[in-house]
Amino acid sequence: MxxxxxxAEVKKHNKANDLWVVIEDKVYDLTKFKQEHPGGEDSLISVAGRNGTREFLDVGHSQEAREIMKKFLIGNLAAADIKKKGAVG
Ligand code: HEM
Known part of the structure; x- marks a missing residue:
């Protein structure tokens, strides 16, 4: 699994060329995806190294987007951090 x-680990990957994002308690490495992102690189860079769930949901991403993101899943957010839900990563 x-x-x-x-x-804390996610926060280290907060650059365009090393870009991890938390979405719904899952961690994605979007470094390679950013050039292909229909919503542009800048939107992904703006949430690099933190929780981008709100931004992701605000766009109302399609089911297709949900399929694509599976390819970039690298892990689950640690249980201890999930409890701090309201916090902005
Ligand atoms: C793995 C994560 C993501 C994937 C796979 C993804 C994929 C996509 C796709 C396929 C679209 C085209 C529209 C659609 O099918 O919904 C899109 C549009 C867009 N995305 Fe993402 N996205 C991701 C994360 C994000 C995040 C974190 C943000 C904001 C910080 C964002 C902002 C946008 C914006 C602004 C658009 C353009 C919407 C429009 O043109 O109206 N996306 N994304």
Whole structure:
């Protein structure tokens, strides 16, 4: 199964060329996806290294987007960090 990744670890990957994002308690490495993202690179860079769930949901992404994102899943957010839900990563 996929590994557990802490928010502290996610925060280290906060650059365009090393871009991890938390969406709905799952961690995605979007470094390679950003050039293909129909919503542009900048939107992904703006949430690099943090929780981008709100931004992702605000767009109202399609089912197709949900399929694509599976390819970039690298792990689950660590249980200890999931409890801090309201917090902005
Ligand atoms: C793995 C994560 C993501 C995937 C696979 C993804 C994929 C897509 C796809 C396929 C579209 C085209 C429209 C659709 O099918 O819904 C899209 C549009 C868009 N996405 Fe993402 N996206 C991701 C994350 C994000 C995040 C985190 C943000 C914001 C920070 C974002 C912002 C946008 C915007 C602004 C659009 C354009 C909407 C429009 O043209 O009206 N996306 N994305």
């Amino acid at each position: 996929s590994r557990e990744i802490s928010l």
